[in-house]
Amino acid sequence: MTETMDKPYVAGVDIGGQTTKIGIVDRRGDIVAQTVITSKYGADEGKKFMDSVCDAIKDLAKGVGMDQLQGVGIGAPNGNYYTGEIAFAPNLPWAKNGAVPLKKYMEGRLGVPVTLTNDANAAAMGEMKYGAALGMKNFIMITLGTGVGSGIIINGELVYGHDGFAGELGHTNVVRHNGRQCGCGKFGCLEAYASAIGVARTAREWLDSGKYDDSVLKDVDEITSKDVYEAAVKGDKLAIDVFNFTGTILGRQFADFVAFSAPEAIVVFGGLARAGDFIFKPIKEAMEASLLPIWKGKVAVIPSALKESDAAILGASALAW
Amino acid sequence: MTETMDKPYVAGVDIGGQTTKIGIVDRRGDIVAQTVITSKYGADEGKKFMDSVCDAIKDLAKGVGMDQLQGVGIGAPNGNYYTGEIAFAPNLPWAKNGAVPLKKYMEGRLGVPVTLTNDANAAAMGEMKYGAALGMKNFIMITLGTGVGSGIIINGELVYGHDGFAGELGHTNVVRHNGRQCGCGKFGCLEAYASAIGVARTAREWLDSGKYDDSVLKDVDEITSKDVYEAAVKGDKLAIDVFNFTGTILGRQFADFVAFSAPEAIVVFGGLARAGDFIFKPIKEAMEASLLPIWKGKVAVIPSALKESDAAILGASALAW
Numbered sequence: 001m002t003e004t005m006d007k008p009y010v011a012g013v014d015i016g017g018q019t020t021k022i023g024i025v026d027r028r029g030d031i032v033a034q035t036v037i038t039s040k041y042g043a044d045e046g047k048k049f050m051d052s053v054c055d056a057i058k059d060l061a062k063g064v065g066m067d068q069l070q071g072v073g074i075g076a077p078n079g080n081y082y083t084g085e086i087a088f089a090p091n092l093p094w095a096k097n098g099a100v101p102l103k104k105y106m107e108g109r110l111g112v113p114v115t116l117t118n119d120a121n122a123a124a125m126g127e128m129k130y131g132a133a134l135g136m137k138n139f140i141m142i143t144l145g146t147g148v149g150s151g152i153i154i155n156g157e158l159v160y161g162h163d164g165f166a167g168e169l170g171h172t173n174v175v176r177h178n179g180r181q182c183g184c185g186k187f188g189c190l191e192a193y194a195s196a197i198g199v200a201r202t203a204r205e206w207l208d209s210g211k212y213d214d215s216v217l218k219d220v221d222e223i224t225s226k227d228v229y230e231a232a233v234k235g236d237k238l239a240i241d242v243f244n245f246t247g248t249i250l251g252r253q254f255a256d257f258v259a260f261s262a263p264e265a266i267v268v269f270g271g272l273a274r275a276g277d278f279i280f281k282p283i284k285e286a287m288e289a290s291l292l293p294i295w296k297g298k299v300a301v302i303p304s305a306l307k308e309s310d311a312a313i314l315g316a317s318a319l320a321w
Numbered sequence: 322m323t324e325t326m327d328k329p330y331v332a333g334v335d336i337g338g339q340t341t342k343i344g345i346v347d348r349r350g351d352i353v354a355q356t357v358i359t360s361k362y363g364a365d366e367g368k369k370f371m372d373s374v375c376d377a378i379k380d381l382a383k384g385v386g387m388d389q390l391q392g393v394g395i396g397a398p399n400g401n402y403y404t405g406e407i408a409f410a411p412n413l414p415w416a417k418n419g420a421v422p423l424k425k426y427m428e429g430r431l432g433v434p435v436t437l438t439n440d441a442n443a444a445a446m447g448e449m450k451y452g453a454a455l456g457m458k459n460f461i462m463i464t465l466g467t468g469v470g471s472g473i474i475i476n477g478e479l480v481y482g483h484d485g486f487a488g489e490l491g492h493t494n495v496v497r498h499n500g501r502q503c504g505c506g507k508f509g510c511l512e513a514y515a516s517a518i519g520v521a522r523t524a525r526e527w528l529d530s531g532k533y534d535d536s537v538l539k540d541v542d543e544i545t546s547k548d549v550y551e552a553a554v555k556g557d558k559l560a561i562d563v564f565n566f567t568g569t570i571l572g573r574q575f576a577d578f579v580a581f582s583a584p585e586a587i588v589v590f591g592g593l594a595r596a597g598d599f600i601f602k603p604i605k606e607a608m609e610a611s612l613l614p615i616w617k618g619k620v621a622v623i624p625s626a627l628k629e630s631d632a633a634i635l636g637a638s639a640l641a642w
Contacts, residue, residue, distance in 0.1 A: 169581065259492050
């Protein structure tokens with residue numbers, strides 16, 4: 001091993017629309033120091049944002065010594081591994097209209113290698129290094145949050161594709177005719193049905209239809225996927241039907257993903273995954289029914305094994321080893 | 322380079338349901354010697370078949386010297402890269418009910434490395450080494466024949482997945498409701514619409530519907546995709562509509578494949594690809610309409626660049642370098 005390989009810590013940076021989480025992580029996946037800063041900088045304040053991230057890393061690293069840091073991993077919406085830039089990220093005003101060169105700028109300021117990719121790819125690395133996919137070389141990570149993201153691991157490596165943007169499985173088609181419009185502009189995307197917003201929309205549409213007048217879900221404008229889960233726990237028919245509908249859409253699509261890369265497992269992360277069997281049972285049933293015979297009973301669908309509060313930092317940090 | 326690397330020839334073996342094509346190929350992709358033997362051996366004659374392949378290779382290699390052969394590449398239905406076996410191949414009686422260990426047996430008899438994979442994967446390797454994907458590191462090969470096969474190249478390497486069976490894109494779903502039953506038993510698979518059999522079936526169904534009584538396609542029981550092409554050239558409305566329908570299904574699905582691995586190109590091979598613009602135009606239009614904005618206008622859809630008669634041997638041989 002080289003000297004570089006021996007450094008015992010990395011920094012993980014998870015950039016979200018509201019806040020950026022930063023942590024120092026050791027080889028076992030323990031977060032030894034962490035902080036949260038705001039992501040809210042204006043259109044021309046990309047440099048200001050990067051400076052505040054660098055300052056926070058230097059500050060956190062004081063405890064272990066900056067010379068003990070092997071590198072920095074960053075997970076961010078629209079983060080591109082090849083270019084090291086964030087570009088045209090709709091929820092980050094400072095990276096909305098052009099490309100912000102995080103890798104280049106931060107390597108200059110910190111003097112260690114900086115690796116950038118999108119948040120779902122970072123999540124996949126986190127599961128492989130510390131979580132549910134420990135030891136796996138072929139799996140697919142699906143993140144069910146405000147949107148639906150994905151990270152694909154083949155032969156132990158993240159798939160970036162020709163341009164660095166591979167793994168947009170949230171925007172594969174699940175409804176060909178009269179599909180819902182997705183935030184991306186297309187119609188019938190998986191994300192339009194299986195994201196938190198999609199699940200709430202399904203619940204609202206069905207309530208509006210008048211077929212579920214006895215449901216405990218009433219406040220049609222304010223339903224969240226958490227509300228749907230809590231209603232399902234109480235045995236609410238609408239809520240249970242919503243999970244069955246969503247899980248069936250996910251499971252059928254998972255079967256197509258399996259036909260692509262023949263993974264050992266599909267790891268599911270995010271709010272919806274917390275609904276447990278309400279969502280995992282219909283996913284597995286629909287997937288099994290849609291798989292080619294060679295894969296029936298052979299592909300696991302499992303929840304993330306990372307603590308929700310730590311997952312983002314751990315995922316980003318895993319990029320830096 | 323090691324001595325082994327310097328050997329100037331490989332053998333390519335393409336096992337089909339009726340015949341097996343065998344050739345000796347040099348580094349430029351010239352086939353210096355070739356032959357065809359029968360694939361038709363009975364249920365217990367796997368060893369007999371393998372012996373006849375080995376005999377044919379030894380015989381062909383006489384011209385260049387068996388010691389000039391770097392290895393043997395084999396493309397075969399259900400050929401598994403990891404196990405080196407053909408198993409449960411419905412169209413090969415000698416490999417229908419169990420696993421036939423081609424790699425192990427033939428390496429023993431020939432004394433050179435033997436690499437086995439399925440025919441679509443071999444085709445992808447052929448395009449990368451000698452054909453339309455020369456120099457590409459990320460592309461998807463789609464073979465439109467009796468069935469629909471696929472080979473996926475990521476980072477310059479074939480994707481085998483956890484079990485060696487990755488790349489079954491012909492069995493991803495294109496019609497969720499009332500889809501046609503596919504040969505695999507599932508409903509709505511791409512193969513049920515875009516294979517030669519699928520195209521002929523579309524033509525027959527539409528003729529039976531009575532809406533195309535002026536079509537030159539009449540013999541409802543005997544239509545082949547070649548007939549449909551010839552009718553389209555003559556301006557036949559039914560034939561042109563069939564290609565538009567099939568191309569649209571393919572193009573929409575290609576957009577989902579792009580969302581998975583972000584390839585530089587999709588290479589299309591086989592009978593249907595010979596229909597030129599009749600099929601490529603609707604494929605490209607439907608794909609562009611279904612792509613995420615980041616990929617619009619950036620992913621090529623191109624026909625194979627290998628001579629049809631040589632493609633199978635070249636593809637198989639490319640595995641052996």
